[in-house]
Amino acid sequence: xxxxxxxxxxxxxxxxxxxxxxxxxxxLLTQYNGKAKLLAGGTDLIIEMKARTATPEYVxxxxxxxxxxxxxxxxxxxxxxxxxTKMRTLEQDPTIRERYTALAEGAGEVGGVQIRxxxxxxxxxxxxxxxxxxxxxxxxxxxxxxxxxxxxxxTVPIESFFLGPGQTVLETGEIVTxxxxxxxxxxxxxxxxxxxxxxxxxxxxxxVASSAKTDNGAVSDVKIGLAAVAPTxxxxxxxxxxxxxxxxxxxxxxxxxxxxxxxSSPISDLRCSAEHRREIVGVxxxxxxxxxxxxxxx
Amino acid sequence: xKKHPVSLTVNTDTYDLLIEPRKTLLATLRDTIxxxxxxxxxxxxxxxxxxxxxxxxxVTSCMMLGVSAxxxxxxxxxxxxxxDQLHPIQQAFMDKGGYQCGFCTPGFIVASxxxxxxxxxxxxxxxxHALGNNICRCTGYTKIIEAVMSAAEVMRNS
Numbered sequence: 001x002x003x004x005x006x007x008x009x010x011x012x013x014x015x016x017x018x019x020x021x022x023x024x025x026x027x028l029l030t031q032y033n034g035k036a037k038l039l040a041g042g043t044d045l046i047i048e049m050k051a052r053t054a055t056p057e058y059v060x061x062x063x064x065x066x067x068x069x070x071x072x073x074x075x076x077x078x079x080x081x082x083x084x085t086k087m088r089t090l091e092q093d094p095t096i097r098e099r100y101t102a103l104a105e106g107a108g109e110v111g112g113v114q115i116r117x118x119x120x121x122x123x124x125x126x127x128x129x130x131x132x133x134x135x136x137x138x139x140x141x142x143x144x145x146x147x148x149x150x151x152x153x154x155t156v157p158i159e160s161f162f163l164g165p166g167q168t169v170l171e172t173g174e175i176v177t178x179x180x181x182x183x184x185x186x187x188x189x190x191x192x193x194x195x196x197x198x199x200x201x202x203x204x205x206x207x208v209a210s211s212a213k214t215d216n217g218a219v220s221d222v223k224i225g226l227a228a229v230a231p232t233x234x235x236x237x238x239x240x241x242x243x244x245x246x247x248x249x250x251x252x253x254x255x256x257x258x259x260x261x262x263x264s265s266p267i268s269d270l271r272c273s274a275e276h277r278r279e280i281v282g283v284x285x286x287x288x289x290x291x292x293x294x295x296x297x298x
Numbered sequence: 299x300k301k302h303p304v305s306l307t308v309n310t311d312t313y314d315l316l317i318e319p320r321k322t323l324l325a326t327l328r329d330t331i332x333x334x335x336x337x338x339x340x341x342x343x344x345x346x347x348x349x350x351x352x353x354x355x356x357v358t359s360c361m362m363l364g365v366s367a368x369x370x371x372x373x374x375x376x377x378x379x380x381x382d383q384l385h386p387i388q389q390a391f392m393d394k395g396g397y398q399c400g401f402c403t404p405g406f407i408v409a410s411x412x413x414x415x416x417x418x419x420x421x422x423x424x425x426x427h428a429l430g431n432n433i434c435r436c437t438g439y440t441k442i443i444e445a446v447m448s449a450a451e452v453m454r455n456s
Binding site: 008009010011012013014015016018039042043046047050059061063088111112113114115117118198199200201 | 299300302318319320321322324325328329338341342343344346349352355356357358360361362363365366409413427428430431432
């Protein structure tokens with residue numbers, strides 16, 4: 001049959017592996033160190049491979065490894081999310097929506113529906129983007145990152161997972177297998193706000209997530225995650241210290257916003273100036289803190 | 299490079315193929331199987347022209363490898379009409395003028411089908427949000443949304 005249509009854009013040749021255990025996947029990563037990439041949802045990797053900014057000779061799919069997909073919640077031990085859980089699943093899961101609201105909101109902000117049916121939370125975090133939409137929520141929700149390799153397992157708090165743009169603590173052969181968050185009660189609330197230009201299919205120029213517990217009007221256990229305003233996603237610890245143990249007054253929120261802005265170190269790029277980003281960090285810190293406290297009470 | 303055997307069910311037909319892993323699902327559908335109703339627009343997952351339904355979920359087929367679709371059920375725009383009748387969404391796009399150049403239309407129709415199957419009572423705002431992954435440079439979207447709203451009503455009443 002003659003080809004009358006232009007062939008669509010494909011990728012450079014690579015060898016494709018579908019291991020069925022973490023150990024095999026890890027051994028392949030080590031064996032082809034520097035020449036191999038892991039494939040989860042593919043929505044970051046395939047773009048990079050088309051742009052030739054990633055040219056792996058070996059692609060290792062994680063999709064056939066059992067146990068990497070799913071959400072489990074236990075009142076005593078908390079939340080466990082498999083790394084290959086889709087953004088769309090997180091966005092729609094009743095437990096995540098009710099108890100880990102900021103994470104449902106962050107997952108729901110990724111791309112559009114078609115992308116969220118492919119993209120995974122493990123990919124979003126492992127990719128190491130400072131603007132990852134699940135990063136600020138996971139920071140605010142006190143997540144731990146589960147990492148495994150052929151040599152064993154380890155768990156790292158998410159605030160120490162990121163090292164720089166596209167850089168994480170993952171060593172050769174290591175794979176993110178999931179995330180754990182502490183259990184949350186009815187008096188805890190959270191919110192994520194993504195500042196963007198287009199309602200969907202846009203990247204955050206600032207993302208802020210806050211989580212708080214309320215007791216007799218005072219907030220405690222406050223955590224604030226910032227995205228797209230520093231080389232890595234980060235906690236706004238100075239702002240947290242200002243509000244922890246206090247009632248949220250307008251004055252205190254103002255101080256917290258200023259502290260969060262000061263802790264950010266944004267760059268200017270085509271999306272937004274650094275000055276504007278710093279301003280928005282303050283605004284969104286105030287708004288998400290207030291919303292987290294309101295949700296905790298409501 | 300080593301080819302991989304995959305079995306895809308596309309619109310009720312099963313294809314047993316030997317494909318290079320570098321072929322996206324879109325390339326597999328268009329170049330290998332020859333179903334060219336699914337379009338390639340941006341090739342970076344942003345425009346939605348390549349939308350197909352994989353196991354009930356709308357995805358951008360340019361962002362998925364063909365080998366990753368092994369064993370899955372795929373619906374493309376060619377699979378929507380029955381022998382002598384267009385799908386209500388296709389009919390509504392014609393009746394309401396929901397297309398001009400037509401390049402984005404298969405993606406819009408397939409994305410709409412997947413969404414309405416799960417959300418038959420969707421509001422206009424929900425439809426607009428759900429179709430945010432699809433770009434049209436001709437219509438200004440108004441006629442597309444009218445078409446999907448109208449099709450939703452037909453589908454609810456049938």
